Amino acid sequence: MNAAVYYGPNDIRLENLDFNEACKNDMNLLRVLSCSVCSYDVRTYRNGNFKVTPPVILGHEICAELVEEYKSSNLYLKPQTRVSIYPVIPCLECWYCHKRKFNLCNNLKEVGSTINGGFAEYIAIPKKVFEIGGIIPVSDNITNEEASLIEPLACCINSVNQVKDMEFESAIIFGDGPIGLMQLMLLKRFLKISVTMIGKIKHRLETAKKLGADLVILSDDDSELSNGLNQIKEINGRFSPNLIFISNNNPGCIKSALKLVNKNGRIILFSGFKNKLYHQKKSSSINIDPNFLHYNQVSISGSFSSNPVNLKEAMDLVDSREIDLHSLISNTYSIDKIKEAFNTSESFIGIKSIINDF
Ligand SMILES: [Zn+2]
Ligand SMILES: [Zn+2]
CATH class of the missing domain: 3.40.50.720 (NAD(P)-binding Rossmann-like Domain)
Known part of the structure; x- marks a missing residue:
């Protein structure tokens, strides 16, 4: 699969990786449809980040589709279901996880920081993210690009809900x-x-x-x-x-x-x-x-990150067109142009840059 791998400040390389190796038993494989560039990604690319140990694939604002079905006692999702992804991997053991405040987990791991993120053709997501309601189906009404903005909108909802x-x-x-x-x-x-x-x-x-x-x-x-x-x-x-x-x-x-x-x-x-x-x-x-x-x-x-319930709220607001994300999407790129996308973002050209072609 094509992947933009981050190796350290100002060092991102387009590589061809074997995605089957990357997907372990406790994970589910998804095909990335779009991944939006967050200023966090650009700052990490330029300066490094205490949370990120390279090599890793950045990108946490993701719309993807299931490659295989997901089936558990709580949830069934058929192949090719389009979803937005909650990029937090909680421990499920600490007090905050018990209160479903997963963003505050004492042993927090994050997609696109701790584990590989969405600037790649495929992504492996831990099954526990599915089980906490962190995989939100996208309605036909919503484009792949808009769906990748559900995550940042959920973070904004978390802040406004306060x-x-x-x-x-x-x-x-x-x-x-x-x-x-x-x-x-x-x-x-x-x-x-x-x-x-x-x-x-x-x-x-x-x-x-x-x-x-x-x-x-x-x-x-x-x-x-x-x-x-x-x-x-x-x-x-x-x-x-x-x-x-x-x-x-x-x-x-x-x-x-x-x-x-x-x-x-x-x-x-x-x-x-x-x-x-x-x-x-x-x-x-x-x-x-x-x-x-x-x-x-x-x-x-x-206010930091969000919770699955905020992603659901975000999805509903966009689905009903109460919140318009379309007007924020200004620049789209293929994965081989990721450095250009980062440049656009840090130069404040347009509003939001999105990788939507892998
Ligand atoms: Zn972000
Ligand atoms: Zn926890």
Whole structure:
């Protein structure tokens, strides 16, 4: 099978691998139909990542079809069923797994990091991912490319679900990438509040407007986003952001968020944050005044990955066309052009690059 194998920073090689060897007894073989490029893949390709030990095939935003049937006491899927894949392999033994919070598993393994991912013609998925409901059939209504975006949409749903039942006056999203745009759609749909998007890329902010952003702010100041802050402060009398998503990897935005957030506010850290050395687990630290949090009842929380239930929610929202993923798909490539796809993604050309030809 054709596979793009990651060997380390700036070293990805197109190889022909024997996929039968790669598929063990406790795994099921699927043929990849599309795999979307995540900024995580690009960062890992450029700088390495503490979670990834090469050689490994990257790619965790996957639409695939079953090669053979899957049959167990809980589930039957016939060959050629198209599915979206939950890229978390849980231990099923820890407290978080017992609570079905598999994304927080104490012994977490991940498709496209710990085991081979979707930038290949075939992929072997552990049967336990099937058993926890992590293999979601794709309806005929949804294209292969859209189905590969179900995973990142599920991660966005996981972040928005944290605040879905709370009340906010208005929201800010830092980051105009695919994640920020998906969160924008979810906030408009579920919280029905005013949303300001702060980003660095003009054409993405134009897309944000089309997708319902009430205000977009172009700010190319990477450290403090001072222009954006002033603009927001000027109109602060009109709306007071008390829900803020940080959906880029810039820790400077957390400082900005702390200056902007109103009382009873919530700041959600969606992304992994960059350090001087990207690949390290620790990111740069920020100073927080505990009294500010206390007197204003402000909380800061993280959001990481998703759970199978979020993938199902995502699939239903796309199937019913309540969430439009189609407008985010801008560039498609064959597997031999994977470096080009990564370049496109890191140069912010278009919105989402997808490998859909193997
Ligand atoms: Zn991703
Ligand atoms: Zn676990």
